[in-house]
Amino acid sequence: MLAAIQLYGPGHLGVLALLLFITALLIRRCRKGEHLPRARAALGLLTFCCFAAYPINQMAYQGSIDDIKLEAIVPLHLCDIAAFICGFALITRKPLLCELAYFWGLAGTLQGLLTPNLAYDFPHPVFLAFFLHHGVIVTTALVLPLGLGWRPAKGAMKRTFLLLLAYAAMAMTINWLLDTNYGFLAAKPTEASLLDLMPAWPWYIPVLIGLGLVIFTLLSLPFRRCSQN
Secondary structure: OOOOOOOOOHHHHHHHHHHHHHHHHHHHHHHHOOOOHHHHHHHHHHHHHHHHHHHHHHHHHHOOOOOOOHHHOOOOOHHHHHHHHHHHHHHHOOHHHHHHHHHHHHHHHHHHHHOOOOOOOOOOHHHHHHHHHHHHHHHHHHHHHHOOOOOOOOOHHHHHHHHHHHHHHHHHHHHHHHOOOHHHOOOOOOOOOHHHHOOOOOOHHHHHHHHHHHHHHHHHHHHHHHHOO
């Protein structure tokens, strides 16, 4: 069995560099023309990966882990939902879907890339599936504004944050009923994460809400002038 991920070790830094390169390349191609053949092909592949990420993740886990918990099967983690949202956002360009892809992707999923809750290192299939799953979300969140020219409408930050709170309430209810840990709202992740710097459960939950509000506000700043028009 391969060792647990080495945080910011060669495998972790390597996959982050690869994701950054792919995202920058896709943004550049979209800026040259969204409807050019290379850009359309790249966006099509990104959209496919958004929808395929969860089943690929399932195959990797079920082929490698004997004791699979319920939350690893039913796609109710925030990143599970965000991946599907990103896929539909790329297809439809619906304002709310794009807003959720941007705010949820960069406020939540990006933290997963930087401090992954992962017991396997490169090149284990679970490692590869994890970074594919989280990587397509963050890539979509960056491609929408930087490559495709999308801009959030007025009130986007408030809408997406309230929906995040609604998700948290739903996840906590399911956790209580089914003894799961969706959203890591019932316990901290087993691997190193930002939550290690916060108080014990349940006190880290209000801290997370406050930190989330700060991050959402920062993410809205580049578009403040646009949203006021």
